[in-house]
Amino acid sequence: MGDDSAARLYQAFVSQDPAAAIAVIEGVRDSSSDKAKLFDSLFAPAMAMLGGAWAAGVIDEDTFTQASVVAEQVNSFVTPPATAHDTGITVLVGSMHRDVHSIDKNVIAAALREAGHRVIDLGVDVRPVDFFERAEETGARMVIVSAQMISTARAVSRIREVFEAQGRDDVIMLVSGGPFAADEGLARDVGANGVVRGAESALRLVERVARERFAGSER
């Protein structure tokens, strides 16, 4: 990056010229495409110059406001996106048949979606065959089943049975809910590949499964 690029960006702000500001950013982006770094090395110094010019009275209040509007207009060029890029991993999420508890499922689904995964939320009280059919429709190879009661947690084995009966041994089934958190043996008994203990755990497990099991194949 040229040493004067922050000064040129500052000048574009003060001149109220968004096109010039974008041109400066695009010129620098060629050598550094990381937006977070671009923010630190280009945008922040230019903004500091702007603050300094206002403090010194080099620019008046109106110019400061207008320059800030330009900064606002171009900040998406230097600010990392709020939502993650699409990972291409499809995950089916649902609460087990006869289980209407939704909070864990909702929180996990939202966290995965925010992390860029393709989440298909099947809702609550989902029959085992529906997990299979939606996996077939979407090509998903990962399922997260939430069950909050002992009876519904035990019944999760039926989902594994349906997948196996249809020759879909490749589907990774993760389970979440109090009964599984309390007894990991129960998760093994129902044929689960892992226990999700909340949103962050779901993110880690899904990423690990994708890395270890789906690497180089269709996800």
Place this chain on the structure above:
Amino acid sequence: MRSRSKHVKLAEGLARQEQIAPAVEACYQALRVGEIDPLVYCLLAELMLSGDFYDEAIFAASRAIELDSGCSPAYLALGLAYDRRGGMWDQSILVWHELAEVAPELVTAHVQLGEAFAATAFEEEAIASWRRALELDPKEARAMYDLAIAALKREGMATALPGFRKAGELDPSQDALFFTLAGASGDGQPTPVLSEVAPERGSRLEAAYVLAHEEDLFSAAELVRLILDEDPDDAETLGLASYLYLKQEAVDEAMACALRALTLSTRTPTAVYCLGAAFAKRPGLSYHAARVFDALAKLVPSKPMPYVLLAESLLGLQRYRSAGESYRAAVNLDPACVRARFGLAAVLHTEGRHSEAEWEISRAAYHDTRRQKLFWVLYDDYAEGRA
């Protein structure tokens, strides 16, 4: 109608000074001499509650209500005791309903009612109660926190987080942090008259802080301008300028002033705070905000709010466990930090630890009512009303 006896007044005086054991003894002494007065029982309930003796608090508050069904402070103590004891949400709903009837304009009654509904999975009713609270007082931060938790349960953290930040802006403790960092409490000082402020930096800055505290942002900005005209490289004044812009939702101007201040002096805590707060308003800058608030927490390790702000940035990065640790650090520093308790509750919900989350919310409720001195407000109103 009756006035307070000397026994009641003694117990009351001790309770107000938080002399718990002597106040309890004074209450029992009043009962022994035949002062069968709802005031004594509701004082006793409040004292028992502050000592975490929930069953005793429930008994005393119930007795006060038996003696007078309009005894509003007893409903407050009873509801809080039910909530904190746990497992008594049905009774809790009834009590908060009653309090909302006895004191319909009491915002907290609606907030508490919503929390009791939420604990029993009546989400729609809970949301209606919090909305009613916000109709009565649009600045009711706790109702906003509760709505954010409800959004978390339905749609996850990405939806809830803006709600947390909005609630945080209503919460006076965030602004209080700025003034603490500036070493300017602003409380109790007379409002400066611009024309009478001495024409030197110290007086101007002090007056500008007081005006900013009173939200007279334009007068404060005039003084800031005068200081900067004499010394444009005054980092502390630039920190205040940044705060004034933040309060006017001018995030870019705030960022520019804070960055300039930190270029001049990296150890300007007010500018560090303002930069973090400006970054936090940009969803893509959660990482930057976390970095800044982490630095602020190290700069002032005894203050809980930087940990809260750090935690909120970590939530934006989906680092829930680290956020939980940061919230816990805040709660350890200030167990009455309502914002940290709600944040911790949110983290616990993401971990599926829902009952612990409800417990944190009930703790937040207790501390919030204490912060507002709500018991004493109701107590004084009730005592005055029957005199």
